[in-house]
Amino acid sequence: MGNWSRFNIASIVLGFGFLYLPIVLLVIFSFNESKLVTVWAGFSTKWYTQLWHNQALLDAAWVTIRVALISATCATVLGTLAALALVRYTRFRGRMLFSGMVYAPLVMPEVITGLSLLLLFVAIGLDRGFWTITLAHITFTMCFVAVVVQSRLLSFDQSIEEAALDLGATPVRTFFAITLPVIAPAVFSGWVLAFTLSLDDLVISSFTTGPGATTLPMKIYSQVRLGVTPEINAICTILIGIVAIGVIVASVVTKQREAQREKDERAAFAQ
């Protein structure tokens, strides 16, 4: 494979510098002693202690985590089903419309999704609040799960499934005994993706929320509008830390599973 020239290395280093520098600066200034986020005045963790006493913020964090847990779990089930439908059943009535509805939310501007869901909730007379946010999040995150799981299903050797069916397993049993264990890493990363997308969402939550249900991004947004403070940097740093740990754990788990599977396969062939 060709030569990795100096130009290639430089563009990667610059590109990654651009991607990571703002986040690194944000984390550094969350430990700033001064109230200014642009002038370094010494190391301090006082902003983190202050967060701990901000009850409104903690409440918002708790709402956000509950929404994310419930919506990611439902979205994973729905998204996995949608991926199966797209990959396994290439012919059914309205498949074009179905695949359109799976892909369109990936690029749909959030203001449109948010507004349309809100008007739906008003039209059917649903009280707005925690559950409407959760329903909205399930809807837009399930499509991301579907795409992640779909790409795994496409590279899946279907003959194993056919063998199970031939040997008399029911489709449901085949799904749980064969298909699900194989696609599990993709399903899991789909869940993590849905969880972080939900954790992160501002626009759709703002449209679909009601009295009493404030999520963390909504809280952060209203504070940012008042000005930039190290306290917001501290919340952001904690969120980045949670996501980073989640992603690292997810990738380690996936790697171990893959390695285990390869080992099992080799053992099976050796016999």
Added chain:
Amino acid sequence: MARVASAVFSRLVIIIPYAWLLFFFLIPFFIVFRISLSQTAVAMPPYTPVFDLFGGLSGIMEKAREFSLDNYVWLTEDVLYFNAYVSSVIIAGISTVLTLMIAYPVAYGMAKAPKSIRPTLLMLVILPFWTSFLIRVYAWIAILKPEGLLNQFLMSINVIDQPLIILNTNWAIYIGIVYSYLPFMVLPIYSSLEKMDHTLTEAALDLGCTPFSAFWQVTFPLSLAGVVAGCLLVFIPAVGEFVIPDLLGGSETLMIGKTLWNEFNANRDWPVSSAVAMILLLILVIPIVFFQNAQAKADGEGR
């Protein structure tokens, strides 16, 4: 018995997500359309006519007569909306080109990297995507402010003696969009470059092509599918972007996502914001269909 179970299972696999998306994704658009034809009212919900499903057919017909295209006429009469649509498309277009110019060399460098470190590089591109969008946009405020870190740095190395005014201008929006959407551009380009057969470039070089023309005549056309996918993934959401123009742009920056948000939250004018959303959808429908076709084709190739 097994056959019946099998049929039921496959039906359910299709019907459950299908019904969910119909109800929560497709039907809402019809509701938005319907409300865009209504009048603003001081009530809850703040529009009229409100349909009563139990009012019978004659009741519905009666109320349907109250529908009007007034909101759309209003959008064409007020030049603010027209300018907001045009400037959203222009800002999204410029940002997409800038993103492509930055993402392509990065993706190219990744595809040329030794195989052993490619998964790590890929992981590093994806990782920022997992951190909050809001946080990533927020991080730029402290950098771009007049007394911010970029100006401090440039002044300390004597490149400039007056702080640059970047925050609250369109440049801040470009930077915000390029930064937030960069991974969406890098990933499809990288995957099309990685799949490419590199003997083709070598053949072109052997036949006397300069490296530059080999790139333009062989490599770039072969990566076009990735470039198109990446551009659509950036352009479509950027047109309706709200957070970036709101936090990084100035008060005079017109973008339709922001206009819609203000119309809805500050003016509480649901019918007009529905009309704004319908027109935005109309503008985006062609690129969205294009994106779906590209996506469906990519799935077909994977099979």
